[in-house]
Structure formats: structure tokens, C-alpha cells
Amino acid sequence: MYLSREEEDILNGGMGESAQKAIELIVALGKVYDADGLVNITSAHLSGASYKTIGDGGVKYLEDVSKDAKVRVPATLNPLGMDRDRWKEMKISPEFAKKQLRIIELYGKMGVKTTCSCTPYLGDNVPRLGDHVAWAESSALSIVNSYIGARTNREGGPGALAAAIIGKTANYGLHLDENRRPTVIIDADINDTVFENSLLGQAVGKMIGTGVPYYRNISPDIDGIKTMAAAMAAAGSTAMFHIENITPEASKYSTSGLETIHIGKKELNDARSSLSTTDDIQLIAFGCPHLTVREITEMAAFLKDKKKKRNDVDIWFCTSSEVRKRCPDQVKILERFGPVLADTCMVVAPIESNYQRTGTNSAKAGNYLPTLCSQKVICNDFIKLMEMVI
Numbered sequence: 001m002y003l004s005r006e007e008e009d010i011l012n013g014g015m016g017e018s019a020q021k022a023i024e025l026i027v028a029l030g031k032v033y034d035a036d037g038l039v040n041i042t043s044a045h046l047s048g049a050s051y052k053t054i055g056d057g058g059v060k061y062l063e064d065v066s067k068d069a070k071v072r073v074p075a076t077l078n079p080l081g082m083d084r085d086r087w088k089e090m091k092i093s094p095e096f097a098k099k100q101l102r103i104i105e106l107y108g109k110m111g112v113k114t115t116c117s118c119t120p121y122l123g124d125n126v127p128r129l130g131d132h133v134a135w136a137e138s139s140a141l142s143i144v145n146s147y148i149g150a151r152t153n154r155e156g157g158p159g160a161l162a163a164a165i166i167g168k169t170a171n172y173g174l175h176l177d178e179n180r181r182p183t184v185i186i187d188a189d190i191n192d193t194v195f196e197n198s199l200l201g202q203a204v205g206k207m208i209g210t211g212v213p214y215y216r217n218i219s220p221d222i223d224g225i226k227t228m229a230a231a232m233a234a235a236g237s238t239a240m241f242h243i244e245n246i247t248p249e250a251s252k253y254s255t256s257g258l259e260t261i262h263i264g265k266k267e268l269n270d271a272r273s274s275l276s277t278t279d280d281i282q283l284i285a286f287g288c289p290h291l292t293v294r295e296i297t298e299m300a301a302f303l304k305d306k307k308k309k310r311n312d313v314d315i316w317f318c319t320s321s322e323v324r325k326r327c328p329d330q331v332k333i334l335e336r337f338g339p340v341l342a343d344t345c346m347v348v349a350p351i352e353s354n355y356q357r358t359g360t361n362s363a364k365a366g367n368y369l370p371t372l373c374s375q376k377v378i379c380n381d382f383i384k385l386m387e388m389v390i
Contacts, residue, residue, distance in 0.1 A: 001030050001170075002037040010166055018069035022162035029159060030170030039132045039171045042150075043074045044164035045120050046112060047136035048157030050081035050348035051100040053372075059099060062106040065161070071111045072167035076120040078137050079290070079318075080104065081349050083341040090316075090341065091354045112164070116343035117320035118289045119226065121148065129248055132175055134163030138233030139226065139289050139364060145240040147225055149248035151175045154239045174240055181253045182214035182242050185260040190218065190268060194295065195361050195381035197224035201231030202271040202363035203263055209236040214255050215243045223292055230289050231363035275366035278376035281359040284338075284385050285346035287318030288365035293327050296340075299382060300330035303390075308337050310389040314355075318345040337389075347372055359385045 003011065011027065013020045026038065048054045054061075081100050082092045092100075108114050115123060118137050127133050127150035135141040135152045136159070144150045153173040155163070163169040173179055186204055190196045197220050204213055213232075220228060220243070232238035242250040286299070296319065308315070315338030324331055324342045331340045346358065347365055352374040359378040360366060369375040378385070 001027060001035055003027070004038075007038055007168070015166070016068040018065050018067065019165055021065075022069070022165040023168075025159065025162045026166065026168065026170050030172060033170065033172040035170040035172040037171055038168040039175060041073055041134050041163055041167060041169050042131045043076075043125055043127055043133045043135075044071065044160050045076050045078070045125060045133075045135040045137055045140055046107070046157060046160045046164065047078040048161070049078045049103060049107070049116060050344075051096055051103055052081040052348055052350050054103070054157070056099075059103060059106070061158075062103060065165075066106045066109045069110050069165050071164040073164055074125060075112045075164040076123070076125045077107055077112055077114050077116045079118055079345045079348050080116050080343050083339070083344050086339060086341060089339050090344075090349060092350065093353075096350060110165075115321060117322070118345070119292070119320065122222075122292060123320065123322050132169065134160045134169045136160040138237075138239070139230035142229040142233050142239050142241065143226065145174055145180070146229065146242065146247050147222070151180075154237065180240060180249065181212065182255055182258060183211040184208055184213055185255055185258050186213045186215045187260050187262045188215060188218050189262070189264040192218060192220050192224055193381070194223050194227050196268060198227040198231045198361070198363040199268040199271045200263060201228035202235045202275065202366070203267045204261075205232035205235030205238055206271070207236075207261060208238065210238065213238065213241045214250070214258070215241065218243060219246070223294055226289050226292070227362065227364070231367075234364040234367040271363065272379055275363060275377055275379035277370070278357045278378055281313055281357045281378055281388065283314045283316065283346070283351065283355040283357070284359040284389065285316040285318065285351075285365065286361060286382065287316070288345050288347055288360065288362040290345065291317060291319040291323065293323055296323065296327050296330045296334065300327075300333040302383065303337060303386070304333055306386075306390045308389055313389050314338060315389070316341055316346060351375070359388070361385060
């Protein structure tokens with residue numbers, strides 16, 4: 001692997017111990033995947049923000065790294081294990097809260113922007129077409145590769161942080177043209193609702209795993225694309241997709257000779273049924289990925305004249321702090337039913353301490369809630385879930 005003089009200097013400790021360890025990690029990954037060298041990145045997005053997911057070992061790692069490390073490119077952070085201001089409403093213990101706040105402090109010390117959302121591309125971390133970046137968070141990096149047309153591999157938390165510290169990543173995988181080609185055509189017959197796009201992603205992720213699907217006959221907006229990308233990444237390991245006439249690289253590659261898979265109502269129903277494992281719920285949680293202004297507005301419009309009738313079911317609406325600030329009137333309506341939580345979500349919060357059965361309209365959450373949170377799940381659209389409690 002070729003390294004420039006600057007990169008050799010970092011490897012020899014010229015930027016400090018943490019930068020040296022960061023480039024050692026990136027070079028090791030590059031050698032595993034036969035990278036020819038490193039590329040400069042314009043931004044990073046980091047996972048490993050929730051105390052639930054990284055534990056005491058992760059806190060110790062961040063304490064060590066933050067002693068002399070600073071990120072060299074704009075970097076944002078994934079959701080926390082709690083709303084930093086409303087953690088008591090989430091039934092979070094003081095011990096958990098203390099360690100979670102320490103994690104935020106350590107990332108901030110390194111220069112990471114601690115807005116803590118899984119949808120940073122809807123805020124101020126927006127790469128440009130063709131940029132090389134280092135993003136963790138499976139749904140966000142899929143959006144970056146596909147909807148924006150920047151380039152990132154499916155980074156882990158330590159890898160993304162290492163790249164942010166040195167401003168570079170290894171040049172392999174989806175940084176290269178040849179690995180961004182579509183591998184299968186998806187001919188979809190669905191309604192372009194947020195929920196059906198989520199189920200579409202679930203069905204396709206299960207079918208193709210790590211492939212690069214090329215979608216025809218769909219016209220999702222960013223809300224639909226967001227949920228579809230999240231489900232594909234959770235059900236399989238899909239890190240990139242093309243949508244005919246929508247994504248910027250859809251016309252760049254030939255689809256001649258590719259297998260075509262048809263997805264219709266049966267496949268969507270099968271996807272929903274596979275995620276549903278209970279008939280009743282204790283918690284309904286929306287916002288995986290985080291709710292957008294449009295989603296919050298539509299939810300508030302539906303709930304405006306309605307009342308919650310079941311007090312034995314809690315309801316969470318999860319979004320970013322930025323989005324929550326942008327729609328105060330709609331947030332007030334939703335708050336009659338449950339808290340609008342910022343910078344956290346049901347998947348990375350320790351909900352298993354208080355709940356065993358959760359309803360969600362997210363196929364991504366439907367995949368992760370049983371494994372990460374020990375939940376039985378009802379997966380259905382927003383209205384059908386809310387009709388269980390109003």
C-alpha cells in the first residue's frame with residue numbers, strides 16, 4: 001500500500017500517539033481489502049455514542065483516545081442511549097445517565113459535533129456528489145452512497161473515528177467505481193408510503209444481502225428513501241442502491257443482463273409478518289431513523305383532535321434536537337400522547353429494563369429490537385399502531 005510522506009509521518013508518531021494508532025487501524029483494514037492507498041475524506045459520522053452499546057470498555061477507550069486526539073474533518077455523532085435533558089422520563093437510571101453524559105463530553109473534547117442523530121444528512125453534515133467520507137450508521141451511509149452519491153464503506157465506530165482523526169480512509173470497496181455497479185434489478189409494485197418503503201427495504205435486504213439493488217417503478221421522497229435504506233441495511237448488509245431517475249448514479253452503470261426480482265403486496269405482507277411476534281404492546285416507538293419535520297407534521301395532523309385512551313402504553317417520538325426545534329406547534333400536539341425525545345432512539349436506549357413488548361412502524365427497529373433490546377414486536381404503520389391506544 002502506498003503512503004505519502006505525510007501519512008508515513010503520522011504512522012511514525014508525528015501527529016501523536018492517538019493519530020498513530022488511528023492510521024495503524026486504517027492501514028491494517030486497507031491491507032485486508034487490498035487498498036492501493038488512502039484517500040482524503042471531507043466528513044465523518046460516528047457510531048458508538050450510546051453507553052448501552054459501548055459500555056465501560058468503550059468509555060475507557062474514548063478517555064484514552066481523547067487525551068491527544070482531535071478530529072481533522074467535520075464529524076457528527078449517532079444517537080445516544082437517552083435524551084440528555086429528559087432521561088428521567090425515559091426511566092433511565094442516574095448511573096447510566098452519568099456515563100452517557102461522560103461519553104458526550106469525550107467526543108466533544110475531540111471536536112466531534114454532538115448533535116447525535118442517525119440522519120445527519122438532514123442537518124449540516126451533507127457531503128457532496130463524489131466526496132469520499134467515512135460514515136458509520138448503516139442507514140445514513142447507505143443514503144450517502146446512494147441518494148447523495150458520495151462514497152463510504154460500511155464503517156465501524158472505531159474505524160470512522162480513526163478516519164476522522166487523520167482525515168483519511170483506505171481506498172477500497174465502495175470508494176471504487178467497480179464496486180458501485182448494480183447487481184440486481186428490483187421491480188417493485190408498492191404504494192410510496194413511508195411504511196411500505198420500509199417493508200420494501202426489509203424484503204430486499206433479506207433477499208440480496210450485500211448486493212447493490214437497482215430499483216424501478218418507485219418514486220419515494222426522502223422520508224421513504226430513509227426508511228427503505230435503513231431496513232435494507234438491517235435486514236441484510238446493503239450499503240448502496242440505485243433508484244431509476246432519482247439517485248445521481250442510476251444512469252451511470254448498465255443493468256443489461258441483471259436478474260430481476262419482483263416485489264409486490266405478498267412480499268410486503270410477508271416482511272411485516274416476519275417482524276411481528278406479539279399481539280399487545282407496552283411501548284410504541286417512532287423514529288428509527290429519526291423523524292423528519294414532514295413526518296412529525298403528518299403525525300400531529302392525524303392526532304390533533306384525538307385522545308389517548310390507554311394509559312398502560314407509553315409512546316415515544318424520536319427525532320433530532322434540530323428537527324424538534326423546527327416544529328414546536330406539532331411537537332406540542334405529539335406531547336399529549338408521549339415525549340418527543342431528541343438525539344436518542346428505542347434501539348440504543350436500555351428499554352429492556354422497563355418494557356418487553358414494543359410497537360414500531362420501522363422495519364429497521366423491527367430487526368434490532370428483539371436482538372438488542374429483548375423485545376417482542378408489532379410492526380405496523382403509524383395509524384394502525386395509534387389506533388391501538390386512541
